[in-house]
Amino acid sequence: MAEKKGIIQRLEEGVVIGDGGFVFELEKRGFCKAGPWTPEATIENPEAVRELHREFLRAGSDVMQAFTFYASDDKLENRANQAAIHGGRSVNQAACELAREVANEGDALVLGGLSQTPAYLSGLGEEAVKAQYRKQLDVFVDNKVDFLLAEYFEYLEEAVWAVEVLKESSLPVACSLAIGPEGDMAGVTPGDCAVRLVKAGAEIVGVNCHFDPFKSLETVRLMMEGIKAAGLSCHYMCQPLGYHTPDAGRQGFIDLPEFPFALEPRTLTRWDCHRYARDAYNLGVRYIGACCGMQPYHVRAISEELEEERGGLTAKASEKHGKWGDGLRQHTKPWVRARAQRDYWETLKPASGRPTCPSTSTPDNWGVKAGDDDLKQKTAETADEELAALQAKQKA
């Protein structure tokens, strides 16, 4: 196989489409547990992980992100998580192998990623956190992934530490924060976050998870302003939620009362993704991907919107999709055939079918920060009295 183009060259030449969210989708399919959200499925149900990789490849993704989210040892062991029995090394190793296997079925790159740690939330300090990361980096380097990512950080400080560890390798490094326009949990603005990440060595910066595409792009726009004002430059990435979050506060969708088991009514349609892809492209974002809640058909919509910009490249899965609803020409009912048109879907305001429910929520806003007692993580399970105390705070 001829050598594939690297990530930086791809970003310089055009658009890179990321993949969608794994933990939420595999949770719905029955292979990932909501709460710990750890990726032991790479060992326990590899065929399910492989299948999801293939669906994203088929939908147009240029990157197979190894399923190593929250795969640091301390996270796998947190709160009596049964995933601990596998050990971080083997979970990460299996993830790399699955991603590489499917990437080789197409022209995709393999990405190895780190995410935030219990060690940081519990206030254990830089060395403890970096030690967690180095264990994962070893696996990524051994497996010759194509580039690296530090993603899903609520605190810039920890993200900088992660980038510093990743830069100990010679691979390109990306970093995306789980922040919105208000900045990180310590109050650092998006512009300042971006500047510090680039100074730490990140070649690609952006945001992922926590907010919908439109709030996420607003955040990237603020990052761009900061980078420009500082006389720096970098590539930009955006991997937002597949859920509308107009009502989210600083901590994003985690605070919304619906997280994580009642987010369904917020799910993006494919047409929302067309708009997202167009807005992202116009803003200058070239790594356009997706996160929790984004399924293969959402990624296919991104791919379909940007076909022209990608030189006519068509996703395999588009063979099973009429662009802008054109497949409805084949429907048996005449009024559904009449919907085979772009204007219909672009202007439709979809109903929720839930007349007794509100359109927005009031986020929980407990205001606890890294190091606070309630944020200290433990390997023991949450005891009943501990839970009762939290629920008393919930009602207050």
Next chain:
Amino acid sequence: MAEKKGIIQRLEEGVVIGDGGFVFELEKRGFCKAGPWTPEATIENPEAVRELHREFLRAGSDVMQAFTFYASDDKLENRANQAAIHGGRSVNQAACELAREVANEGDALVLGGLSQTPAYLSGLGEEAVKAQYRKQLDVFVDNKVDFLLAEYFEYLEEAVWAVEVLKESSLPVACSLAIGPEGDMAGVTPGDCAVRLVKAGAEIVGVNCHFDPFKSLETVRLMMEGIKAAGLSCHYMCQPLGYHTPDAGRQGFIDLPEFPFALEPRTLTRWDCHRYARDAYNLGVRYIGACCGMQPYHVRAISEELEEERGGLTAKASEKHGKWGDGLRQHTKPWVRARAQRDYWETLKPASGRPTCPSTSTPDNWGVKAGDDDLKQKTAETADEELAALQAKQKA
């Protein structure tokens, strides 16, 4: 392998959990085309079909329904559908093999199903319709499926013909109509529909698709009243949508403006499915399944709600799910841990995150019926001028 208990015995002894919707889920995964909605994936992407069977088995399904929806020859050929190249026989054959393979990985039964035909909509008459069905029945019998289903009928008349064909075999026969409380498209009430189906030989009757669980159960209730009034008896099944449809008219969700590409905000939560399972059980429905929009986690919720009624039987996928949100005890954030309780999720009114959208829609209501010109099906693709004429009607 010891012989498995048959469907009738299972229904007499307790609850049977069906599987979820294939066409909608595989469309999102990239293997099925919205518009024709035909199951050629059994040949083109068998691993994707097999994986989805496995997810439902893992979620608690007792039945692997062979993916033969809309697999009559005339539907595969309708409106220039490319699926025609495979031919109906091979699509049905592959479907039976995949269902059997996965059923044998557990204690599940295999079900072979027919659904409504273009021949009927186009007014071609009883013999033409029955000829379509006999071709599919041959494959089911050859493959020794465990029982048969005539499902997704908008007209009782066609459903009766389908049952009559299925009764030419010696297998148990179920029949579910795509109707709501207002009855079939010709105006036959649910009670009368049920009576006529039982008289035609169906041992299990009920509804599937077209309406949400709560409207569907209301319809089954009306069927029960009809059966009782007629001095008959049968088993009842319910396989509703995974979408809220309080605003749907007689033709169900097909008429809603959001069908099929903007239904996301209507998606059921798992807690809606708990309520559905409980209501269905209390009503006396013993075949409790699901249809379009219902994913593996929805079926798992049905299974979890009915664990006690099923003698403590636990779905494999429940290993990755804390009942009533209990897995959130393992979350890193204290206010999310506080949500690890049944009462929280049972009473939450989920927001749509869409403040500029309505809660309900006004259904299209063109009032065309089987045999009308606009409902006549063709093998040619929909021409542009034909489409323009339909869109003119849409605006009128």
Next chain:
Amino acid sequence: MAEKKGIIQRLEEGVVIGDGGFVFELEKRGFCKAGPWTPEATIENPEAVRELHREFLRAGSDVMQAFTFYASDDKLENRANQAAIHGGRSVNQAACELAREVANEGDALVLGGLSQTPAYLSGLGEEAVKAQYRKQLDVFVDNKVDFLLAEYFEYLEEAVWAVEVLKESSLPVACSLAIGPEGDMAGVTPGDCAVRLVKAGAEIVGVNCHFDPFKSLETVRLMMEGIKAAGLSCHYMCQPLGYHTPDAGRQGFIDLPEFPFALEPRTLTRWDCHRYARDAYNLGVRYIGACCGMQPYHVRAISEELEEERGGLTAKASEKHGKWGDGLRQHTKPWVRARAQRDYWETLKPASGRPTCPSTSTPDNWGVKAGDDDLKQKTAETADEELAALQAKQKA
């Protein structure tokens, strides 16, 4: 002054426009108390009652309904109501004088009305109830009102008694029930209600209060069907709420959780009233009026919609209103001037500005009926422990 045409002649020749709601409007202006809803303002603040009569006359009303709602002695004395000090006779007398005074400023008729009694709810029987009514009728006859109305009855039985009393005079008698399509609180259908009222002597029948215009017209349609089926005939009236009540149950808006202090978001726009007037006219209703929540501008909208049908008759208040928003031509802002067109207002879907609120509610449904202990009325005020017991039921 030349003699005015009587109500029956007017209904035979064309459309009669009723007036709007007094108790709700005067409550907002500070002269009527929510809870008892009695009309002692006729004595305490006659200028306020006179002014509201004038506003309705100016808006196009052909009838000045004397403000005698709930003015039976037993209602004025109920639950320690301070209105009792005036006595029913004087309240009714003042009401008749005020209505006549303003009616004489135009071509309007004066209407004297009875409404349901505590005596009935408490199960005191026909003679006790009729005795209440006769006291009011005496005043109406003494004051030479132009016609009589028995309005706001939840039970047909009590309405029939009221009609029987009113027929002891020689004046034309109308009767409107506070019911919806489900019928009265005892389960009598709208069709049967209408038949029995006409047989009791009512020349005009219909509905008022409790439901929005569209549910109310549906109810009148059912009444018409009943009358026709019985081979009878009569005139029809409709005086609905100025609030949208798609979610109301049998007892109407009284059961909605928002009654009576949070109904604002349900308020009809003037354009809703245009549609109501047109629908009512098309249905064959000729007494088109309004009830609680309907303000003078709502009545003006009815009048403007039916100008042509009324021979070009224009309400005085229309001098201060550009039909279909035409007055906006005089606005200072260009984008508001652009709204001076019928199509803009007819198609607008007005937002509630309340993103955390639902669109519909779940009605209270206590299921108590006339004669039940909780419905027995008393002259003593509601004691704290009595209230606490009710609130315990509310939570259950």
Next chain:
Amino acid sequence: MAEKKGIIQRLEEGVVIGDGGFVFELEKRGFCKAGPWTPEATIENPEAVRELHREFLRAGSDVMQAFTFYASDDKLENRANQAAIHGGRSVNQAACELAREVANEGDALVLGGLSQTPAYLSGLGEEAVKAQYRKQLDVFVDNKVDFLLAEYFEYLEEAVWAVEVLKESSLPVACSLAIGPEGDMAGVTPGDCAVRLVKAGAEIVGVNCHFDPFKSLETVRLMMEGIKAAGLSCHYMCQPLGYHTPDAGRQGFIDLPEFPFALEPRTLTRWDCHRYARDAYNLGVRYIGACCGMQPYHVRAISEELEEERGGLTAKASEKHGKWGDGLRQHTKPWVRARAQRDYWETLKPASGRPTCPSTSTPDNWGVKAGDDDLKQKTAETADEELAALQAKQKA
């Protein structure tokens, strides 16, 4: 009659309650025309103006604001407004007399007010604008009003001119802008606006109209910060809309598609006003009033919330209102009696009864500013072709 305390002394000693909106309320009653919104009712229907003054006095208002809104000569003559026949002097004179008459029925003060002019919007310059104001001021001084107000200014510059004119008298001067947190139409922040108004001589500053109470209080908070930062001091007033406007942009409710004929679903409940009054008081606002959409019962709610702060002063209209719904103890239905409690009303989320409507709108945002061609005012009526051109822009 003993001399009344002046406005400044009242503000220093406690809370002053303003009155509610006249133009919107009198439009609904049939005496004021939407579009021009001018106060010729002072001459044409003085009894209606007097009655509304009395209702506000009865509801607890301490100030009778003469109905001189938009009563400059150039506004009365704008776009073929028939009000021009009366002339500004007589309209203002009648307004002062009516306000004084009712003020003398209680302890209220009389306020004379100016508002923004067509001269300013059309770019005619300082002297032309000030000439308009001086004509109104003459009438206020001749009639010995108690204090003066420049209100409803979208541009700080014009407001400063108005204050400068008012300061030519020796009366206390207040000034309220029609702005939100984003500042005036020229981009001046609320803080800077407040500082410049105080420097121009205003003793009371704040906002009125254009935004709901909660956005208005946020604006006043920003004004307070500006005043404090500048080392200045003043009294604060707030007279917000009676409509929820979470979705309004810089120009407030004028831009919302519902303005002015479909705002009903946004109407505040009395409980919203309790919250407004409490929040305003806590913020340090001492002139707490109301504007368009606020009816007498809204002002009564403000008064009831602040009874304790006002030394137990009770509005006359509270005799017809049980605080926090207590009057419902006298209702005939037990489930309504159960609602006689503060907690019920404080926590209720009122439904709109409009399931096909959104919760928020997208404001028109034409971006035209004072002096732009489309904003130039004329005495000629809006011609049809002019209107068509605007409607073409509306659709673009």
